[in-house]
Amino acid sequence: MIELHTFADPDAQALALALAVGHALQATPMATPATAATPRATLAVSGGSSPRLFLQTLSQQPFAWADIDVTLVDERWVPATDAASNARLVRETLLQNAARNAAFWPLADTSQALDDYVATLNADARRARADVAVLGMGEDGHTASIFADAPEWPHAITTAERFIAVHPGNAPHARVSQSLAALKETGRLFLLIAGPRKLEVLQQAAAAPQENAISKLAHDKGVRLDVYWCTH
Numbered sequence: 001m002i003e004l005h006t007f008a009d010p011d012a013q014a015l016a017l018a019l020a021v022g023h024a025l026q027a028t029p030m031a032t033p034a035t036a037a038t039p040r041a042t043l044a045v046s047g048g049s050s051p052r053l054f055l056q057t058l059s060q061q062p063f064a065w066a067d068i069d070v071t072l073v074d075e076r077w078v079p080a081t082d083a084a085s086n087a088r089l090v091r092e093t094l095l096q097n098a099a100r101n102a103a104f105w106p107l108a109d110t111s112q113a114l115d116d117y118v119a120t121l122n123a124d125a126r127r128a129r130a131d132v133a134v135l136g137m138g139e140d141g142h143t144a145s146i147f148a149d150a151p152e153w154p155h156a157i158t159t160a161e162r163f164i165a166v167h168p169g170n171a172p173h174a175r176v177s178q179s180l181a182a183l184k185e186t187g188r189l190f191l192l193i194a195g196p197r198k199l200e201v202l203q204q205a206a207a208a209p210q211e212n213a214i215s216k217l218a219h220d221k222g223v224r225l226d227v228y229w230c231t232h
Contacts, residue, residue, distance in 0.1 A: 001221075001223070001224045001225070002202075002206055002218055002225050002227055003224070003225070003226050003227065004227045004229060005226065005227065005228050005229065006229055006230075006231065007228065007229070007230045007231070008230070008231050008232075009230070010053055010194065010230050010232075011053070011057075013054075013192075013194070013228055013229075013230040014053045014054040014056075014057040014058075015057055016228065017054055017057075017058075017134070017190060017192060017228045018054065018057045018058040018060075018061050019061070020190065020226065020228075021043065021058060021132055021134060021190065022058075022061050022063050024131075024132045024187070024188040024190075025041050025043060025063060025068065025131065025132055026063070028041045028131040028132065028187055028188075039067065040067050040068065040069055040103075041067065041068050041069070041131045041132070042068070042069045042070075042071060042128050042129070042130045042131050042132075043068055043069070043070050043071070043102075043130065043131065043132050043133070043134075044070075044071050044072060044073045044130035044132070044133040044134070044178065044186070045070065045071075045072060045073065045090060045094065045133075045134050046072070046073045046074065046086070046134055046135055046136040046144070046192070047072065047074070047075070047076075047085075047086025047087075047089050047090070047136075048086070048089075048136055050136050050192060050193070050194065051089075051134065051136060051192055052089065052093055054134070054192055055089070055090065055093035055094040056093045056094075056096075058094055058099065059093065059094050059095070059096045059097040059098060059099040059100075060097045060098055060099075061098060061099075062098050063098070063099075065098055065099045065100070065101045065102040066101040066102070068099075068102045068103070069102070069103045069104075069105055069128075070090065070094065070095070070099075070102045070103065070104050070105070071104070071105040071106070071107065071127075071130065072086050072087065072090065072105075072106065072107045073130075073133055073134075073135060073136075073143075073144045073177070073178055073183075074086070074107065074144040074145035074166075074175055074176060074177035074178060075087060075106065075107035075108045075145075075175065075176045075177075076108070076172075076173040076174075076175055077108055077110060077114055077173055077174040077175060077176065078108070078110065078173055079110050080106065080108070084172070084173060085108070086107075087104075087106040087107070087108065090104065091104070105126075105127070107121070107163075107176045108176055114165050114174055114176070115165055117176070118163050118164065118165045118176060121162070121163040121176070122161045122162060122163050127162065127163075129162070129182065129185045129186060129187075130178075130182075130186045130187070131186070131187040131188070132186070132187060132188045132190070133178075133183065133186045133188070133189055133190070134190045134191075134192055135183070135189060135190065135191045135192070136191070136192060136193070137191060137193050137198060137201065137202065137214050138171075139197055139198065139201055140170075140201075140212060141201055141205050141210060141212025141213060141214045141215060142168075142212060142213050142214070143183070143191070143213045143214045143217065144177045144178050144183060144213065145166045145168065145175035145176070145177035146164075146166070146177055146179070146180055146213035147166060147168040147169065147170075147171060147213075148211050148212050148213070149168060149169035149170055150166045150167055150168050150169060151167060152164055152165065152166050152167065156177070156179055156180060156213075157179075157180045157213070157216055158180075159179050159181060160179075160181050161179055161181075162178060162179060162181070162182040163176060163177070163178060163179065163182070164176075164177055164178075164179045180213060180216055180217070183217060183223075184217070184220055184222065184223055188224070188226070189217070189223065189224065189225050189226065190225075190226045190227075190228060191214075191225055191226070191227045191228065192228050193227065193228075193229050193230075194229065194230040194231075194232065195230075195231075195232060196231070198229070199229055201214070202214060202218075202227065202229075205218050206218040206219075
């Protein structure tokens with residue numbers, strides 16, 4: 001099920017989504033891992049240029065950030081200091097202000113081999129499923145780093161493993177991504193997009209099944225996707 005929330009102003013979109021994410025986190029029955037003294041919630045966010053304003057807005061919200069684990073939906077296989085690093089974006093935008101007390105769980109360590117690192121992620125019980133995730137979407141219909149042109153596409157949409165390695169055909173950098181199954185298991189899913197072209201891609205993906213990740217989510221009867229769309 002897709003629910004569309006429309007905004008004419010990026011600031012209003014960012015604030016509304018930040019408040020909705022906060023409400024979803026507060027409504028989540030927090031899990032208590034054996035290693036945690038208090039219950040915690042997990043928030044997964046996306047990188048790229050689109051969520052920068054949202055992440056900055058979210059960082060100012062007075063949530064119980066000390067009880068929240070922040071992680072990524074996906075990550076480029078680059079050092080954390082690289083300009084393309086989603087972890088760098090999160091540290092510079094979200095892990096500031098009120099959110100500086102959140103715990104951060106990045107998704108890349110380029111000192112290791114990519115496949116070995118993904119296997120380690122999948123074996124790590126501390127990597128709980130996200131309670132709330134904020135997705136982005138490309139004009140090819142990919143979300144997270146689940147690219148239909150990657151050789152891992154069949155694995156990405158069928159595996160029960162939470163994390164996958166991805167080598168996109170037409171996008172730079174190898175990636176680590178949550179799998180389609182991991183996204184489907186997320187407690188609440190939000191999608192942040194802007195502009196008429198992105199809305200058109202989403203509407204086409206929802207109208208009929210397509211070979212892209214956003215269509216796979218849109219046609220899963222167990223998935224609710226709250227879309228926060230700005231007209232420009």
